[in-house]
Amino acid sequence: MISGLVAGKLFGSVELRTDKAGKPFAVAKVLATSGEGETLIVNVIGFEPALCAALQALGEGEPVALAGGLTPRVWTDKQGNTRPALDMVAHRVLTAGDAGDGRRA
Numbered sequence: 001m002i003s004g005l006v007a008g009k010l011f012g013s014v015e016l017r018t019d020k021a022g023k024p025f026a027v028a029k030v031l032a033t034s035g036e037g038e039t040l041i042v043n044v045i046g047f048e049p050a051l052c053a054a055l056q057a058l059g060e061g062e063p064v065a066l067a068g069g070l071t072p073r074v075w076t077d078k079q080g081n082t083r084p085a086l087d088m089v090a091h092r093v094l095t096a097g098d099a100g101d102g103r104r105a
Contacts (some may be wrong), residue, residue: 001069001070001071001089002069002070002071002072003067003068003069003070004067004068004069004070004088005065005066005067006030006031006032006040006042006065006066006067006070006086007063007064007065007066007086008031008032008033008040008063008064009030009031009033009061009062009063009064010027010028010029010030010032010055010058010059010060010061010062010063010064011028011029011031011060011061012025012029012043012060013060014027014028014055014056014058015027015028016056018050020093021094023047024049024052025045025046025047025052026044026045026046026051026052026055026056027043027044027045028044028046028055029041029042029043029044030064030066031043032086034084040084040085040086041083041085041086042066042085042086042087042088043085043086043087043088044066044068044088044090045087045088045089045090046068046089046091046093047089048091051090051091051092051093054093054095054097054098055093057095057097058095061096062096063096064093064094064095065093065094065095066088066090066092066093066094067090067091067092067093068088068089068090068091068092069088069089069091070086070087070088071086071087071088072084072085072086073086073087073105074087084104
């Protein structure tokens with residue numbers, strides 16, 4: 001696993017789920033742009049309550065930055081093209097609300 005920072009926009013809704021032990025966690029997708037201009041899908045999972053709450057407070061398309069462990073992978077689209085993706089176990093989140101625009105996560 002690689003430690004990294006990903007910044008992008010929330011894609012879709014954040015899902016709050018519960019594991020077998022009854023502990024809640026959040027699952028989200030973030031669209032991030034690589035240095036070459038290619039859009040990457042980052043599949044995010046977070047377990048810490050404050051992180052889950054911050055993600056849940058966001059709407060689709062809102063900017064977000066996440067720090068955590070990254071695992072690179074590839075997937076194949078419907079046209080048969082391979083695409084890069086990242087899986088992230090997030091440990092920290094930064095939202096526009098954290099920057100002082102008046103919203104609270």
